[in-house]
Amino acid sequence: MKPIPFKIPKSEGSSLRVQIDEGPHFYDRLHYHNEIQVTTIQKGEGILYSGNNMVQFNPGDTFILGSNIPHLMKSAKPYFSPDSNGVYSVSLFFDQNSFGSDFFHIPELKNIYALLGKSKRGIKVIDDCNKYIHQQILEMVDLKNTALIIQLLHILNEIDKTSKNYINSDVYRFSINEKDGQRLNDIISYTFNRLEEDITIEDIASIANLSRSQFSRYFKLHTRKTYIEFLNELRIESACNLLLDKKNTIENICYDVGFKNLSNFNRQFKKIKQLTPSEYRSIRLK
Template identity: 35%
Template sequence: MKVLQFTIPVPHDKSVIAEKVCLPYHYPYLHRHKEIQLTWIQQGEGTLIAGNNMHDYSAGDLFLIGANLPHVFKSNPEYFVPNSNKQIEALTIFFNPEGALAPLFSLPELKPSLIFMQQHQQGFKVPHSVVDKVSQIMIALQKASGPDQLIQFFHLLKGLTNIKTKLDPLSTYGNLPGITENEGIRIGNIYNYIMQHYSEPITLEDVAKVAYMTPESFCRYFKKHTGHTFISFLNEIRINEACKKLIAHKFESINTVAYKCGFKSITNFNRVFKCVIGNSPRGYLDSYNNNLISLNRAAS
């Protein structure tokens, strides 16, 4: 089966692509491409799905996404409401060490950078301690042209390669099967449906209909292409949203958050929360508040 890559437009006079987007929401379908992608979120909130894992994102976050890693920046549901006046803003750098830049990456001086990229093919979130430095280089690269843009690219590689903090991969499933264009749209539609209806009762039959499959076929298909069962993915979406609501302090009680996120049983909510997060809802909230107090004290 031929894998249709998402094609990044490459001008004939550039080997590094800088793309600034200001849109109502991010491209909503799961996709992959041969270029390594470095995306700095300047405005907007949502969930990054990369391989088999999910990560919250908000303004100021910076992610490196490895070549051919299936991913989608899924804007929060409110961004899809007509006339919401909400907008996302992001700056992305695309580059392919095996394409036009291959001769440069074959130089001994760039060997550390090439090894770094090979070691992080599953991507990572750039530590906040270096986001300011790296994002400023990205801005300079976007504004530059000709040889000056390539010089900024060298600075960017150096800034990434010099990161000393332990970097956790965005995806832990290894190599997911190739995603065709039609499969990317189908899985994107499945993700969209689940993320828009997670607070409601969702059955296997409901989501299988979205994919135009029988429940049995859907289970096999979803597991093959995401590394998740339907239930595990739905639970992670619900717990992910529960975490956002807990730390936002917009609800009167943990029980209310559980019901708002689609759980009908508090016992089940607590069990699933502990399984996904490794802590109880109360423990998670207390830990977050304590860390916030510590940060405020350190800043004062």
């Protein structure tokens, strides 16, 4: 597998695509496309990997992913899980030239133009306005023609005014050849699918068909972090979803996401989230 260049289908004469994704799980292969993507989650939870970082997604969350950022959405519960309710999202796809090459350059839209530039970092909307933005995106499925463009500008303007988390620390620039892209997708897919296992550097280097030292250099070059840092972050983000089930003990969650002992789990959780698992659970379940 490799990061797949997607072509977003648009109906003839349409500059903006409104897409509903509904099914057992989201598309979980690393892919990218030229269009900017605005997505709101109505049903489903899991981890969004975008650029070289990751965040949780839950119902009500809204994201903007800039042009050509490799990304995937991994559902927390497999579609065959007896307590999985499937997924549902609405996404808007457009590029900066969709409405004319100078459209976003007019003075009245300078704030939105700046926002679209920042979307190259990947954006997650985080404050109370997210509920309003979420609803506005859901309503896009019933709009047509001029009303679509007006609503899109309104949504982007509201996102610009609200608080945001950036998924990547700076603008993500994707430049990778096909062979390296295939390796990166194999590494990420293997890790996501075997998170609870005891994954060693030797194991993952073998998946990448590299020596241990070659793999370490390769992964750091393309993700700006070590593989162990990536693995710990992924395990902690997965634990955050599991912590929302108050019946699940912290000790069980520790082992379910692949940590060998509770003390290391607590230490890594505090390092990444600046909270203990129990503090995180208490805040999220208020």
